[in-house]
Amino acid sequence: MGERVITYGEALREGQAECLRADPDTYLIGLGVPGPTGIFGTTKGLVDEFGPDRVLDMPSSEGGMSGIALGTSICGLRPIIVHMRVDFAVLSMETLVNQAAKWHYMYGGKMRAPLTVRMIIGRGWGQGPQHSQSLQAWFAHVPGLKVVMPATAKDAKGMLISAVEDDAPVILFEHRWLYGVTGEVDEGYTKEPLDGARVLRTGRDVTLAGYSYMALESLRAAQLLEQVGVDAEVIDLRSLTPIDTATLGASVGKTGHFVVSDTGHAAYGAVSEVASAVVERNFADLKRAPVRIGLPDVPTPTTPALADHFYPGPREIAQQVLDLLGSDRQLPPEAEDPRPWKDVPDMSFTGPY
Amino acid sequence: MAGSMDQQTPDTQPRPVVTVLDSTHRAEADVRIAMYREALRIRLVEDEIVARYGEQEMRCPTHMCIGQEAPPVGVSAHLQPQDYVFSAHRSHGHYLAKGGDLKAMIAELYGRATGCASGKGGSQHLIDMDAGFLGSAPILASTISVGVGAAWAARRRGEDRVVAIYFGDGATEEGAFHEALNFAGVNRLPVVFVCENNLYSVHSQLDMRQPAHRTVKEIGPVHGVEALSGDGNDIDEVWRLGRYAVERARSGANPVLLEFFTYRWKEHCGPLEDGHLGYRSEEEIESWRKRCPVTTYAQRLSEEQVLGDEAAQAMRAEIDAEVAQAFEFAKSSPFPELAELDRDVFPGRGAI
Ligand SMILES: Cc1ncc(C[n+]2csc(CCOP(=O)(O)OP(=O)(O)O)c2C)c(N)n1
Ligand SMILES: [Mg+2]
Numbered sequence: 121m122g123e124r125v126i127t128y129g130e131a132l133r134e135g136q137a138e139c140l141r142a143d144p145d146t147y148l149i150g151l152g153v154p155g156p157t158g159i160f161g162t163t164k165g166l167v168d169e170f171g172p173d174r175v176l177d178m179p180s181s182e183g184g185m186s187g188i189a190l191g192t193s194i195c196g197l198r199p200i201i202v203h204m205r206v207d208f209a210v211l212s213m214e215t216l217v218n219q220a221a222k223w224h225y226m227y228g229g230k231m232r233a234p235l236t237v238r239m240i241i242g243r244g245w246g247q248g249p250q251h252s253q254s255l256q257a258w259f260a261h262v263p264g265l266k267v268v269m270p271a272t273a274k275d276a277k278g279m280l281i282s283a284v285e286d287d288a289p290v291i292l293f294e295h296r297w298l299y300g301v302t303g304e305v306d307e308g309y310t311k312e313p314l315d316g317a318r319v320l321r322t323g324r325d326v327t328l329a330g331y332s333y334m335a336l337e338s339l340r341a342a343q344l345l346e347q348v349g350v351d352a353e354v355i356d357l358r359s360l361t362p363i364d365t366a367t368l369g370a371s372v373g374k375t376g377h378f379v380v381s382d383t384g385h386a387a388y389g390a391v392s393e394v395a396s397a398v399v400e401r402n403f404a405d406l407k408r409a410p411v412r413i414g415l416p417d418v419p420t421p422t423t424p425a426l427a428d429h430f431y432p433g434p435r436e437i438a439q440q441v442l443d444l445l446g447s448d449r450q451l452p453p454e455a456e457d458p459r460p461w462k463d464v465p466d467m468s469f470t471g472p473y
Numbered sequence: 474m475a476g477s478m479d480q481q482t483p484d485t486q487p488r489p490v491v492t493v494l495d496s497t498h499r500a501e502a503d504v505r506i507a508m509y510r511e512a513l514r515i516r517l518v519e520d521e522i523v524a525r526y527g528e529q530e531m532r533c534p535t536h537m538c539i540g541q542e543a544p545p546v547g548v549s550a551h552l553q554p555q556d557y558v559f560s561a562h563r564s565h566g567h568y569l570a571k572g573g574d575l576k577a578m579i580a581e582l583y584g585r586a587t588g589c590a591s592g593k594g595g596s597q598h599l600i601d602m603d604a605g606f607l608g609s610a611p612i613l614a615s616t617i618s619v620g621v622g623a624a625w626a627a628r629r630r631g632e633d634r635v636v637a638i639y640f641g642d643g644a645t646e647e648g649a650f651h652e653a654l655n656f657a658g659v660n661r662l663p664v665v666f667v668c669e670n671n672l673y674s675v676h677s678q679l680d681m682r683q684p685a686h687r688t689v690k691e692i693g694p695v696h697g698v699e700a701l702s703g704d705g706n707d708i709d710e711v712w713r714l715g716r717y718a719v720e721r722a723r724s725g726a727n728p729v730l731l732e733f734f735t736y737r738w739k740e741h742c743g744p745l746e747d748g749h750l751g752y753r754s755e756e757e758i759e760s761w762r763k764r765c766p767v768t769t770y771a772q773r774l775s776e777e778q779v780l781g782d783e784a785a786q787a788m789r790a791e792i793d794a795e796v797a798q799a800f801e802f803a804k805s806s807p808f809p810e811l812a813e814l815d816r817d818v819f820p821g822r823g824a825i
Contacts, residue, residue, distance in 0.1 A: 155676040156750040179646035179682040180613050180674055207612065211647070246533025246584065246595045250612055418818050423584030423592030424532050425808035463532055470527075472534045472743045 124307060129299035131273040132162040132238075135280035136200060138309045140170045143198060146284060149176040149189065150202030150238075159202055160240070160299055186212035186237075190220050193235045198284055202238045206293070207250050209239045213258075220289040221264030235289040236280070241332070241383055242296050243431070244463040245471040248422035254384035254415070256293045256331070257393070260360035266290040267360040268314050269332040269383075273303035275358065278312025286314060295333040295383055297465045317364035319371070323353035326377040326441050329368060331357045331390055334381035334413070340434035345441055348449040352441065360390055363397050369405075372398055376407040377444055381437060386414030411440050424461035433462070500550065500712050502779045508550055508708050509770050509780065512542040514792045515566045516767045518575065521796050522565075522582065526744040530804070531582040533595030534611075536563040540706075540738035543766040544669050545570035547711025548637055548731070551719035555632070557605045559620035560639045563669075563737075564599050564609035567639045572604035579799045585806035592809045593817075614640060614647035617666070621653045624662040624728075635722045637665045643674030645689050646682055651696065657728040658697025664728040665718045666698065669705060671737045676752040693730035705733025706766040709773075736761035 126134070139146045148163060154175045158164030167175040178185050182203065189199040203209035216237070223231040242252040260267040266288050270276045276294070283290035320335065321342055330338035335356040342352035353371050357364070357380075372378050378398050382390040391412035398410055413432050421427050438451055458467055499505065519539045526535065538545075541563070549570035552558070560567040568578060574589060581588030582596050589600050597611040607623060610616050620638035627634035644650055645668060657664045668689045672679050683689075693700030699721065703710045711733060718729035738758065740747035748755045774780040 152675055152677060156752050157676065177677050177681050180643045181646045181648065183648050211612075248533065248595050248597065249593070250597070250610060251534065416814070418815055419593075421593045421809075421814060422533050422590075422595035422598070423588075423809060425584055425592065426811070426814045429811055429814055460529070461532065470529060471532060 123304040125302050126305050128273045128276045128301045129161050131277035131305045135277035139284040146198040147174045148200045149178050153202055182208055182211035186215035190215055190233055193233045194231055198234050200236045204240055205242050205251050206239045206255050207253050217262050221262045232287045233289050234287045236283045237291045240294050240296055246422040249419040252420045257384055257389045259291050269293045271332050271335040271356045273305045275312050277305055278310050282311045282314050297333050315359045315362055317358055317367040318356045320356050321354040323351040325351045327353050327371040327375045328379050329355040329357050330381040332383050334383055337434050338381055341437035344434055344438040344451055347452045363394055365397050365401050368398050369401050372402045373405045376405055378410040381413040384414055386412045387417050389414050408444055411444055424463040428462045506780055508546045509774055510788055511570055512546045512767045515542045515569050517792050517796050523744040534742050535596040536742050537739040538563050538566040541669055541735045542566055543708045543711045544667055544705050544733045547708050548667055548715040550712055551715050556635045557607045557623050558637045559607055559616040560609035562597050562611035568599045568606050571606045573601040573606045576799045576802045580803040580806050583803040586809040587806040614644040614649040618649050618653040621657045624664045635663045635719055639667045642670040654696040654698050661727050663722040665722050666730040668732045670732055670734050675741045690732040698728045698730045700730040702732035705735030706764050708770045
């Protein structure tokens with residue numbers, strides 16, 4: 121049988137369908153989940169197969185609804201709650217941080233809160249200061265929450281299924297620009313582990329590690345670097361809790377150079393934690409200080425004239441690598457870009473979304 | 474006007490609303506003409522955004538208020554320059570009716586340096602401090618409590634200021650709405666809460682989200698907030714209720730919640746129609762279009778001989794010219810320079 125290729129968005133949809141099919145206690149809830157556009161297509165049509173009792177809309181009450189979902193989860197149900205933007209999930213911080221994260225520990229291991237929370241990171245077309253935040257580091261800071269960021273279609277499906285099976289609260293951060301990315305995904309109830317990094321490309325000169333969309337941008341940077349004779353290893357970090365120091369250590373032991381990228385702000389961000397972990401473990405292997413790449417210390421500007429300079433991309437990563445290696449090689453000239461602005465992943469996006 | 478609306482001192486008794494709201498009462502002719510002009514202006518601005526959005530130069534999420542022009546027009550007719558307005562994601566009409574600068578708004582949608590937020594906010598973050606439009610933000614219900622805070626500040630500083638806060642039916646499901654109402658009610662703050670109930674939150678119908686037979690209006694009194702509801706497509710009716718509410722708030726009597734039933738014509742976000750999505754019927758959309766707040770008002774003013782055809786045409790031509798100028802201004806304005814990216818994260822931390 122040939123490999124089956126589907127998009128990241130379709131993979132998420134399949135993952136949820138598998139969970140709903142496998143366990144009658146699983147349900148899916150969120151603003152617009154059963155609606156006609158179905159969370160950018162990721163929940164579209166599920167209500168037809170599983171019914172309005174298991175695929176639910178909700179009032180605009182992120183705070184209360186997260187507590188209600190938590191309440192159902194400690195009583196045997198397995199909710200998947202969806203937030204169209206991370207920025208909206210901020211209203212559920214109390215439940216997640218004070219309650220869900222701690223109930224297993226705080227009650228001496230008696231309580232379980234198998235809650236799965238999907239949070240979508242917006243980007244582009246002027247998503248701006250309140251529709252594009254990438255706050256995974258906030259949640260990873262709290263013991264008791266598992267935070268993962270699938271970058272491939274296979275992981276989108278497999279990690280979602282594992283998240284629902286897991287007895288701890290798990291938060292999946294999904295970058296909106298991954299939804300159209302395709303990859304091989306098996307049919308059926310296919311799990312992928314919630315932890316462990318994955319080597320996407322082997323190389324010997326430098327290790328490029330990235331979360332989510334930045335793992336793909338790191339791959340693109342590696343392709344640029346190849347053209348100037350730099351052989352980069354690329355690692356998809358996948359999980360914030362825990363960080364896979366073994367895979368990172370093996371790579372840095374080989375390359376001696378480390379660059380880590382994330383979709384969030386660099387300051388106090390996931391990149392800082394990953395870089396510290398690598399320095400602690402592989403200090404002797406590092407030939408130069410690691411480089412952290414993330415968003416600058418400013419809110420997301422709406423106008424594309426500024427947003428285009430806000431997000432680091434493959435060229436920025438590649439240039440940082442050349443600087444790190446002390447190379448004065450010039451990157452190949454930028455390919456002709458049909459997009460008037462870089463605020464859309466490709467020309468099929470004509471806004472708004 | 475009924476004498477009870479003229480009282481100066483705070484009143485501790487809830488008053489029977491019907492006796493002070495004579496439904497036949499109308500604004501003076503010049504006020505009605507001005508309100509019609511503002512409603513038409515909002516419509517023509519929105520129409521032009523719709524016409525040009527496909528050019529892909531307004532690159533930000535944009536929520537059209539076509540069909541919902543009456544509430545901002547009828548409420549703002551009673552607001553003074555020192556009064557404040559807060560809004561959410563669907564804010565163009567609220568901004569314009571309070572006197573927000575049109576050119577700066579269009580430039581903001583075009584992401585230009587001359588925009589009301591230097592291009593950093595877009596359609597979802599309009600602001601005009603001079604006009605007393607203190608801001609719009611799209612996180613549901615968030616600006617409701619901020620607006621209550623503005624009213625509390627006015628009270629504490631002894632300022633004569635009413636704060637009008639606009640939001641949708643969906644926003645009333647957030648805890649922040651109830652908390653804000655409670656505090657305003659406890660402290661009798663000079664707030665007019667304006668709920669534009671357009672029956673939908675994105676594609677979700679009201680009956681899934683809120684109990685049947687419980688209107689938003691009913692939430693007010695339990696929090697000490699007097700509440701009224703009315704036809705949100707009828708400018709005269711909004712004006713009547715708005716007058717009562719603003720006067721009650723200004724006199725220090727109590728905050729008032731106004732619920733206006735109205736309807737969004739376009740898709741939730743963006744310039745297109747959305748009947749094909751099937752979450753609302755074409756018949757329903759059509760029935761509301763027939764009750765267009767702008768054209769029905771034009772008709773009424775014409776029938777009542779308040780506004781003649783010639784004057785109406787001249788008015789329209791004037792607005793057309795103003796709208797064209799605003800778009801020209803926006804499109805010929807520069808984009809912010811790169812240094813703007815780092816500017817204004819903190820007050821006083823300028824890049825130059
Ligand atoms: C806290 C939060 N949750 C979800 C959203 C997404 N959202 C944006 S507008 C909207 C619908 C709001 O409906 P309503 O308040 O009735 O306003 P309308 O769009 O109908 O004018 C939703 C759910 C949001 N902006 N903020
Ligand atoms: Mg609504």
